[in-house]
Amino acid sequence: MxxxxxxxxxxxxxxxxxxxxxxxxxxxxxxxxxxxAPPVAVGSETRTPATPAPTPATGQTGGSTVGGDGSEIQLSALTPADMQANATQGELACGFAADGATLLTAQGFVASKDAAQGLVKVTGYVERVAAPGGFDGMLKGATFTGAGKTVVIAVTGPATGGGESPPSPATLTYQRADGASRVIPGTWTCGP
Missing domain, CATH: 1.20.5 (Single alpha-helices involved in coiled-coils or other helix-helix interfaces)
Known part of the structure; x- marks a missing residue:
């Protein structure tokens, strides 16, 4: 034993x-x-840096992506076919353009509390966004939200040119749910 x-x-x-x-x-x-790979403190949590993402595809406009998981925010121009296949409703429209490419378009009703409906094309996919206040809520810029994203349009100066719908200098800030953001300079145009 x-x-x-x-x-x-x-x-x-x-x-x-x-x-x-x-x-x-x-x-x-x-x-x-x-x-x-030394960890980086972000708020109350610690994150290890991700492997650097490949450089963005040609045709990208604006600054580079900051923060998040290291992957680039890739915005593409909305085509007429994209807008026709993903129709939005409203009396009047606003749009953000950079280097001649429409990166965000939105429509809303005048004097309405209903949200303005918009489209943005991210990594080749058209995605819907919305902003409160209808058309009137978009005139001086707007904050659009959608699944996993916030898109802020900030008008940065007075309208340039004449006519009924002159463009204003503006920035588009795309913010992803993981904390990544990208700022793109361009113009914001609202009207018929």
């Missing part, structure tokens, strides 16, 4: 030693990984 106890004790000790060795190896790997 004593011999059995000795064998059982030796087995327990061998398992404990193996577990301890595996734990030490696991801790070493974690320490090595931490040394290669």
């Amino acid at each position: 004593t011999e059995r106890r000795l064998r059982a004790g030796a087995t327990v000790w061998a398992l404990a030693a193996a577990t301890l060795a595996l734990t030490a190896c696991s801790d070493q790997k974690t320490q090595d990984q931490a040394a290669s």
Whole structure:
């Protein structure tokens, strides 16, 4: 009986030693990984930097993406086919353009509390956004929201040119749910 106890004790000790060795190896790997990519404090949590994203596709306008998981925010021009396939409702429209490309379009009703409906094309997909206040709520810029995104249009100066719907200098700030954002300068035009 004593011999059995000795064998059982030796087995327990061998398992404990193996577990301890595996734990030490696991801790070493974690320490090595931490040394290669120092964590960054963001608010109340710590994040390890992601692998750098490839450079954006040609035709991208504005600044680069800041923050988030490291992937680029890629906005594309809305085509007439995109707008026809994803019709929005409203009496009058506003649009944000950069380098001749329409990056956001929205329609709303005058003197309405209903949200203005808009479209933006992200990574090749047309996505819907909405802003409170109808058409009137968009005249001086607007904050559009949609699934996992906020798009802020900020008018940065007086309208240039004449006519019924002159463009105003503005910025489009696209904010993703993971904290990434990208600011693009352009123009904001509202009217018939």
